[in-house]
Amino acid sequence: MTPDAEGAVHDPELMAAVADLGDALRGLVDASVRTTVPPAELREVAAAVRAARGRLAARTRPATQLPVLDDLLAFRRVYNPVTGVGSALAPPIRFREDADGVVAETSFGLAYEGPPGFLHGGMSGLVVDQALGVAAIRAGLWGMTARLELDYRRPVPLETPVVLRAAVAENAGRKVVVTGTVALAATPGTPLVEARGVFVLPREELRATYFAEITDASGRHAPPSRPTDATAPAGGAA
Template sequence: MTPDAEGAPYDRELMAAVTDLGDALRGLVDASVRTTVPPAELRAVATVARAARERLAASTRPATQLPELDDLVAFRRVHNPVTGVGSALAPPVRFRQDVDGVVAETSFGPAYEGPPGLLHGGVSGLVMDQALGAAAIRAGLWGMTARLELDYRRPVPLETPVVLRAAVAESAGRKVVLAGTIALAATPATPLVEARGVFVLPREELRAAYFARITDASGRHTPPSRPTDATAPAGGAA
């Protein structure tokens, strides 16, 4: 077992394998939206992809069971759709501590396209929700997304380095207000997207209800006791 940056142990070989598979899947997704090969080749690749799916489906976990590598206390979520190293959907984005909150650099390929050549607005919302949550976590604050507002100042170009920033604006009681931006890495002081979020600590009885069925990989009931990424259920957290 190997400790991560937070001191939480994990299986090093399994982490390397999950990361390798995630990288391969992201490459496959990227190639699938760029390819111009003929129909016969597309069908041949689809057959290979279905065979790979069957191999992975030979042993699966229920949605209520956390992956073996996940650690809610250390905020490690390997299949998170923004930060997860094992996710085919994630860029992935790696947030780090900054003077005022968190910061990350990334770029988005054509798999995330909305208008031609530009980032889908919903993806901006996804990554900014994650950024705000990461800022809350870094500040030691509990919270799940209760409100998320975005101002789209300019479109975000694809395949262009961008910088994401987020920080706590204010906090009181069970509520924390956060703000963040997406900007070009070349001009970080000029926001393309501005976000404002309200995160709320659910009352104890609601937390118990939301996570009543969540277990770790061994089957032990493991509800989150402080902020984790991507655990908010649909419908808000208040």
């Protein structure tokens, strides 16, 4: 077992295999939206993909059980649709802390296209919501999105380096206000998308209801929490 950058222990062989499969699936998705091969080839590939799906489906987990590699206190979610290394949907985006909050660089391929040549507006909302949430977590806070406001200043071009930034603007107990931007890496001072999110930590009784059935891979009850939450294990870190 090996600790990651957050100090959370994981099986390095399993992590490498999950990341390898995720990378292969993202490559498949990208190729599937670019290909111009004839119908017969498409059908052969579809059959091969279904066969692969059958192998993966031989052993599965219920939706209420966290993957064995996940660690909620370390904010490690391997199948997160924005940051998960094992997700076929995620770019994936890797955030890091900076002086103001968090920052990440990425680019978006054709699988995320909305208007021709540009990022789908819903995808902008997805990645920005994630960025704001990561900024809150990195500040030692946690909450669920209660409000998300986006101003689309200009379209986000595909296959072009962009930079995402987010920082906590206000911390009022259970409510946290976070702001963020998406900009071209070449002109980071000119936002293409501006966002403001309100994250609220649900009351204890609501959390008990929302996450009553969530367990870790061993079957132990494992609801999300934060360092300032009395339900967090001693010494835990978000």
